[in-house]
Amino acid sequence: MKQVNKFITAALLFVGLVSQAQDSNNPWSVAVGTNAVDTRVSASRGGLSLLDKQFSQTFDAKENWNFLPSVTYLSLTKYVGDGFSFGVTGSANKISKVVNFDPTSSNADPRGMVVSNPGDITFFGVDGIIRYSFQEMIKSKSFEPSAHIGGGYTFFGDASAGTVNGGLGLTYWFTEGIGIFFQSTYKHSYDDTRAINVDVPGYMQHAAGITFKFGGKDTDGDGIYDKNDVCPEVAGLLEFKGCPDTDKDGIQDSADSCPEVAGLAEFNGCPDTDGDGIIDAEDACVDVKGTKMMKGCPDADGDGVADKADNCPSVKGAKENAGCPWPDTDGDSVLDKDDKCPTVAGTVANNGCPEVTEEAMKKLNEYGKIILFNSGKASFQKQALPILQAMAAILKEYPTAIFSLEGHTDNTGSDALNQKLSEERAAAVKNFLIENGIDASRLSSKGFGESMPVESNKTAKGKANNRRVEVKLVK
Structure with a gap:
């Protein structure tokens, strides 16, 4: 079975x-x-x-x-x-x-x-x-x-x-x-x-x-049985009763002026290769879609300058600049020649440079509160490195802005020791940022010791919050 x-x-x-x-x-x-x-x-x-x-x-x-x-x-x-x-x-x-x-x-x-x-x-x-x-x-x-x-x-x-x-x-x-x-x-x-x-x-x-x-007989294998095929020995199409359209342009070979090359009905089956409405015989740029004004050649950016004479054929520009636009690399509406930050989008009022937002300042100071230093020292704990790198990334978004880094401590130890420690910690943050791509001319640092607490030093939480590096926008 x-x-x-x-x-x-x-x-x-x-x-x-x-x-x-x-x-x-x-x-x-x-x-x-x-x-x-x-x-x-x-x-x-x-x-x-x-x-x-x-x-x-x-x-x-x-x-x-x-x-x-x-x-x-x-x-x-x-x-x-x-x-x-x-x-x-x-x-x-x-x-x-x-x-x-x-x-x-x-x-x-x-x-x-x-x-x-x-x-x-x-x-x-x-x-x-x-x-x-x-x-x-x-x-x-x-x-x-x-x-x-x-x-x-x-x-x-x-x-x-x-x-x-x-x-x-x-x-x-x-x-x-x-x-x-x-x-x-x-x-x-x-x-x-x-x-x-x-x-x-x-x-x-x-x-x-x-x-x-x-088992039906279809000699030419075109899916139309010989009984109904006008051209049973030549593969063809159903709409032409089995007769061929060699170039497959929808025009039967017998009515096609160009039976070997796919074309359009309005051109009697002859081609407009680039599809620009200009038949190949009259097209100066047969393989590239163009315009009638350019005799079939393209003006890709539509700026009135033919691509062959356009130094920037894919970008719309000015005729007086050989078809190229006056550049505005960062797209902030301030031309590069007038833009003090040509690669970073800014504002017209700030000469093309970005203006530091309140949100950015808030984020910088949140990071400053959680930078972990080794106890009694200006060296960083390993966990502080990602925080410092995040601060550097924010500063890079505002390449012309100038910042002041201000160090603060709790009241543990003498005033003189805390003053020195706050200065060294603020300087350590500044140096890290410089080493990670921030121009030194944009940064300054100073310390205030224990003189400016934000909370009471009577609790561990208060002391932790008083140990901080604040970031101030100078301009």
């Missing part, structure tokens, strides 16, 4: 690769899916006279179905015309439920049917089929009801027998060539004695799965 499943799965993959959108020109159809076998229909041994009744009951008793949840059904058919198709089908299953008529059994249902397990015997069926499609009759592109008849041979455990078949089916086509199908077939066995592994009972077989149509 595993080998059969592998074979059918491989067939499904193959068909999935070769199938394409189809129409009635495609004669071949492959279907793969699963099947269920039900022997109830022949259990009463009433012959064909009871078929209608049993057929109607078979869907009411699905617990009688023998079903494997895998790919167990394969069909190959060929359309021969007028709605008729001929083909072969193969199916596999495992029979664990056989229905017999025994009204005397205590296990019988109200109709006298008894379900037994014959021992999970194997089932194989090979059938020939003649199918008639009602699709043209109902004028539907999606739904295809059908009826079929045929005959086949069934292997039922150790037994085998021929059958005469008939049934109904329905296919729903998602595309012209791919659909899902459902069908039910009654297979009548003339060797039905209900003896397992000796004969084959008549049975209903239900199948469902995916179906594919393929």
Whole structure:
């Protein structure tokens, strides 16, 4: 059984690769899916006279179905015309439920049917089929009801027998060539004695799965079947009934003045390579989009100076400056020639340099409060370095501003010692900033010792807040 499943799965993959959108020109159809076998229909041994009744009951008793949840059904058919198709089908299953008529059994249902397990015997069926499609009759592109008849041979455990078949089916086509199908077939066995592994009972077989149509002839491979292709030996387009548009410009070759080069309809298929509305034959700059004023050559920045004469072709400038703008590098509306800070955006009032904001001063002084020095010294603790670097980054944003660094201590120790320590700490901060890129002319430092506390020195918190370096803006 595993080998059969592998074979059918491989067939499904193959068909999935070769199938394409189809129409009635495609004669071949492959279907793969699963099947269920039900022997109830022949259990009463009433012959064909009871078929209608049993057929109607078979869907009411699905617990009688023998079903494997895998790919167990394969069909190959060929359309021969007028709605008729001929083909072969193969199916596999495992029979664990056989229905017999025994009204005397205590296990019988109200109709006298008894379900037994014959021992999970194997089932194989090979059938020939003649199918008639009602699709043209109902004028539907999606739904295809059908009826079929045929005959086949069934292997039922150790037994085998021929059958005469008939049934109904329905296919729903998602595309012209791919659909899902459902069908039910009654297979009548003339060797039905209900003896397992000796004969084959008549049975209903239900199948469902995916179906594919393929095989239409398209000589030039353009997706248009030869039957509808005006140019069947030359790949073409559907809108031109299969005839070519070599340059793919939407203009059929027969109406294209330049069939080998993509062009525009307004130029009879000839190109305007740069798309500037000037045909190549009249364009002085064929490969670069330009303007009519420049005879097809570009003025990229639109400053009235043609790019070939523009020293700054991508930046709008002044004609008197050879098409280049008077520079304002930092974009602060102060031209570089008048800007004291040409690379940093500033204000006109400050000659192009940025004015120090209150927020920046607040941030600098917040940093000054948390600079950690070694106890009684002007050297920094390791944790202070990121804070000092952050202060340097802020000062670099204001390259012309001048600052004063003022050191303060708590009241621990003598006045003279605290005065000296505050001066040394303020100087240490200044030197660090200079070493990290701040011009020395912009910085000064001084100390105030313990003379200017911001909180009481009676608490540890107050003392910590009094040990600080304040930053003042000089100008």
